[in-house]
Amino acid sequence: MAKNTSKVEKKGALSIKNVTKIYDPTGVNVMAVDDCSMEIAGGEVCMIVGPSGCGKTTLLNGIAGFHSITEGSIHLDDELLCGPGKPKADQSAERMVVFQHGALFPWKTLQENVAYGPTVQKVLPPAQALDKAGQMLAEAGLGNFLKKYPGEVSSGMARRAEIVRALINNPKVLLLDEPYRAMDALTKQIMHESLLETYDRTGVTIFFITHDLEEAIFLGDKVHIVTTRPCQLKKTVEVKIPRPRSYETQSSEKFRRLLEEVNDAVHEEAVKAFKAGEREMA
Amino acid sequence: MNSTAESNKVAPEGFNLFLYRTKKHFSGPDPYLTIAGVFLWLFAYWVLCEGLQIWRFTKLPGPVAISKDWFSTTPFQGISIFTQEYYDHIYVSCQRILIAFGIATGLGVPLGLFMGWSRSIRDYIFPIIELLRPIPILAWVPLSILLLPGFEGPVIFLATLASFFVTTLNAMLGVDSIDEEYFRAAGCLGSSRWDVFKNVVVPGALPFIFTGLQISIGVAWFSLVAAEMVSGDLGLGYLIVDAYMNNVTVPMVIAMITLGFIGYFSSACVRALGNRLMAWHVKELAQQGR
Numbered sequence: 422m423a424k425n426t427s428k429v430e431k432k433g434a435l436s437i438k439n440v441t442k443i444y445d446p447t448g449v450n451v452m453a454v455d456d457c458s459m460e461i462a463g464g465e466v467c468m469i470v471g472p473s474g475c476g477k478t479t480l481l482n483g484i485a486g487f488h489s490i491t492e493g494s495i496h497l498d499d500e501l502l503c504g505p506g507k508p509k510a511d512q513s514a515e516r517m518v519v520f521q522h523g524a525l526f527p528w529k530t531l532q533e534n535v536a537y538g539p540t541v542q543k544v545l546p547p548a549q550a551l552d553k554a555g556q557m558l559a560e561a562g563l564g565n566f567l568k569k570y571p572g573e574v575s576s577g578m579a580r581r582a583e584i585v586r587a588l589i590n591n592p593k594v595l596l597l598d599e600p601y602r603a604m605d606a607l608t609k610q611i612m613h614e615s616l617l618e619t620y621d622r623t624g625v626t627i628f629f630i631t632h633d634l635e636e637a638i639f640l641g642d643k644v645h646i647v648t649t650r651p652c653q654l655k656k657t658v659e660v661k662i663p664r665p666r667s668y669e670t671q672s673s674e675k676f677r678r679l680l681e682e683v684n685d686a687v688h689e690e691a692v693k694a695f696k697a698g699e700r701e702m703a
Numbered sequence: 704m705n706s707t708a709e710s711n712k713v714a715p716e717g718f719n720l721f722l723y724r725t726k727k728h729f730s731g732p733d734p735y736l737t738i739a740g741v742f743l744w745l746f747a748y749w750v751l752c753e754g755l756q757i758w759r760f761t762k763l764p765g766p767v768a769i770s771k772d773w774f775s776t777t778p779f780q781g782i783s784i785f786t787q788e789y790y791d792h793i794y795v796s797c798q799r800i801l802i803a804f805g806i807a808t809g810l811g812v813p814l815g816l817f818m819g820w821s822r823s824i825r826d827y828i829f830p831i832i833e834l835l836r837p838i839p840i841l842a843w844v845p846l847s848i849l850l851l852p853g854f855e856g857p858v859i860f861l862a863t864l865a866s867f868f869v870t871t872l873n874a875m876l877g878v879d880s881i882d883e884e885y886f887r888a889a890g891c892l893g894s895s896r897w898d899v900f901k902n903v904v905v906p907g908a909l910p911f912i913f914t915g916l917q918i919s920i921g922v923a924w925f926s927l928v929a930a931e932m933v934s935g936d937l938g939l940g941y942l943i944v945d946a947y948m949n950n951v952t953v954p955m956v957i958a959m960i961t962l963g964f965i966g967y968f969s970s971a972c973v974r975a976l977g978n979r980l981m982a983w984h985v986k987e988l989a990q991q992g993r
Binding site: 586 | 882884885887888889890891892893894895898902903906907909981982983984986987990
């Protein structure tokens, strides 16, 4: 139901305006994000690329409502999430986060994990939530692992289950913080295909933080390159490669050119970040 | 390796699984080392007390003297597995432990969880607990006798107190140990504060809680015995002191060994219960090869 409407109306437009985040303004005063603005259209896959520790996660935490922002505002479909007078967004299932290190509850089976959202939100009675969870996990190719605990399955499976746990809530936006960071290249490939397949099916807006430039271009509609700390938008590269994309896309000439373009921009920032790091250590 | 035969094998279940595990256990060196170790210690004990009769050790009953009395229908020094008195002491001590451990767990686990969960509850209670915790159990004896009537009250109070502190502290640290991301994930998924408590705080703290309970049942035993020695009319601790006062050393050692066995058994029960409740944890550890 909500799946289809979201596809037609393209819900989930994120508008980030002049966001600034200063940690501990009265003390250490670390500026993590400085006057950062971004427009993300509904149903867009938006990749955020930037050097380590530049404040990408800070931005994500602001959108998810894990912490407050100091200045600026964030809107979701013209609805104010946080801004003047309301520094911290409410946490809500419309903005689902998939965490860097994975945050499936280790004490619940995959099925119970996925059923958790609809159950606590009282969208579905527990038994039906479990049924639906089982069904969605099976669609994601995890049908044989419903009763397994996250500690018993591979990291790739756990990550897929975590994305299913997010999607069962019909979120408007999926916020992913380097979800495939620790994976080997082969697993990553499978994960990408699975995520693209999911995206083609649901059309959910995706806000995806990564360090992997090939991943950024392969998955994204737009690649936003941000500067080293404090985080600002440096450059946006549009990826005009038609969907559905397959793994052969990565060897195309167009892909190579885009990769070069992104690489140039990121490299500059990485060098700056490295020098800044050297200064801080000195 | 014969791969087809391997894949045709069905994993054993139920009683067969138990047999398989027992067989596997005894196929390694561990159980034999344990048995050899026990005999080595017993032998050393015998050599000191009865074999060579080393100075001072002659005052202690040796293994032969003890086992003669322990398994005799007419024990020379009054206590054996055939005397009702022996079981009365065991029964009373076990009953006290059950009550004390029950109260300590019933109060300590929720209190610790709430202290871990809520900053303000912690601010109210933690300093007081930290202040009372280092006071040795024996220092509480006079106060507990003044406060509580009869023999049972003070004894159970003392046994409860020690294990209560251990349990509370571990439950609190258990909550502290939970990764922040689980709380964030729960928040995103639309949990109320109570949902978070039920689904993140309690299960997440469980491994620490059970570590705490294993320690706390041990602590309960030794504070119980201390309490029984000071103020009691029955129980294994009382038996030890009573035997010493009457200059009969065999029942004293019998009571000590009995305490050891029961303590071992009670910790094993707590551990088994923990493993049952935390299948996820056990499987996770197994996956890591432990």
